[in-house]
Amino acid sequence: TTVDTKLTYLDILKSRFSVIAEYVVKCLQTYGICVIDGFLGEATGTEIFKEVKQLQDLGVFRKGQLVHTASASSDAIRGDIITWVDGRGQSSENIQFLVSCMDAVVKNCSCLMEGYTINERTKAMVACYPRNSTGYVRHIDNPNGDGRCITCIYYLNQNWNGRQDGGLLRIFPEGKDRVANVEPNFDRLLFFWSDRRNPHEVLPSTRDRYAITVWYYEAEERARALKQYRGEVSSHPKKEAVPLFNVSQNEE
Numbered sequence: 001t002t003v004d005t006k007l008t009y010l011d012i013l014k015s016r017f018s019v020i021a022e023y024v025v026k027c028l029q030t031y032g033i034c035v036i037d038g039f040l041g042e043a044t045g046t047e048i049f050k051e052v053k054q055l056q057d058l059g060v061f062r063k064g065q066l067v068h069t070a071s072a073s074s075d076a077i078r079g080d081i082i083t084w085v086d087g088r089g090q091s092s093e094n095i096q097f098l099v100s101c102m103d104a105v106v107k108n109c110s111c112l113m114e115g116y117t118i119n120e121r122t123k124a125m126v127a128c129y130p131r132n133s134t135g136y137v138r139h140i141d142n143p144n145g146d147g148r149c150i151t152c153i154y155y156l157n158q159n160w161n162g163r164q165d166g167g168l169l170r171i172f173p174e175g176k177d178r179v180a181n182v183e184p185n186f187d188r189l190l191f192f193w194s195d196r197r198n199p200h201e202v203l204p205s206t207r208d209r210y211a212i213t214v215w216y217y218e219a220e221e222r223a224r225a226l227k228q229y230r231g232e233v234s235s236h237p238k239k240e241a242v243p244l245f246n247v248s249q250n251e252e
């Protein structure tokens with residue numbers, strides 16, 4: 001019958017995500033960093049940006065807090081404002097679609113990486129670095145084994161020009177003599193190891209700079225961290241982990 005020869009839209013998406021995942025894993029294993037441009041296309045990217053602006057207009061963005069800072073103002077360290085969406089129910093459907101696509105790619109990556117099991121993530125952090133804010137000083141996302149393995153960032157900034165607008169993400173891969181300068185370009189998806197392999201900073205920008213970040217947990221490291229740090233203040237975004245969307249193989 002024609003049904004079993006018809007490729008559904010989801011089938012096409014799933015095969016694309018597994019091809020992307022192969023490239024992501026190769027890049028991560030070689031450079032520790034991977035950039036995918038044109039991840040969702042102009043239309044979807046624009047819809048996601050509209051929903052982020054709606055969130056901002058709702059006034060749900062808060063100053064990105066820092067833990068254990070002795071400094072008077074945390075602005076000196078990071079200038080972003082953030083809000084969390086869990087990519088399920090209540091958040092906007094295009095942000096939800098983005099997160100499910102990120103999950104689908106990372107789920108495939110997990111199968112391709114020996115020794116890594118990734119089946120949980122943080123909620124999605126929607127962030128804006130307002131123009132002429134201080135960016136984010138050089139830091140490591142997961143310096144102390146809190147379980148986060150891959151940082152995944154989707155950028156939303158149309159016609160970004162790093163030279164004029166600033167806002168570069170600069171990554172200094174450990175032990176390498178080269179620096180990665182990543183422009184926060186529209187519809188760009190970035191992956192990098194969250195641990196000490198990738199110290200990085202966000203340079204100040206002369207335009208508002210939007211991004212959506214998800215951190216993916218490695219199961220064993222996460223389990224150890226939860227046992228070890230039970231009760232201590234979490235130095236990283238959100239305690240509760242969210243299981244990856246389950247794009248089951250035979251889902252119709």
Ligand SMILES: COc1ccc2cc(-c3cnc(C(=O)NCC(=O)O)c(O)c3)ccc2c1
Nearest residue numbers: 064065067080127136169202211235236237
């Ligand atoms: C305890 O609560 C929280 C809540 C939110 C937190 C967010 C970050 C964070 C880390 N890294 C980046 C970054 O590197 N962005 C690179 C880019 O935008 O290109 C960023 O924007 C934000 C760190 C600690 C947090 C703690």
Ligand SMILES: [Mn+2]
Nearest residue numbers: 139140141200
């Ligand atoms: Mn970071």
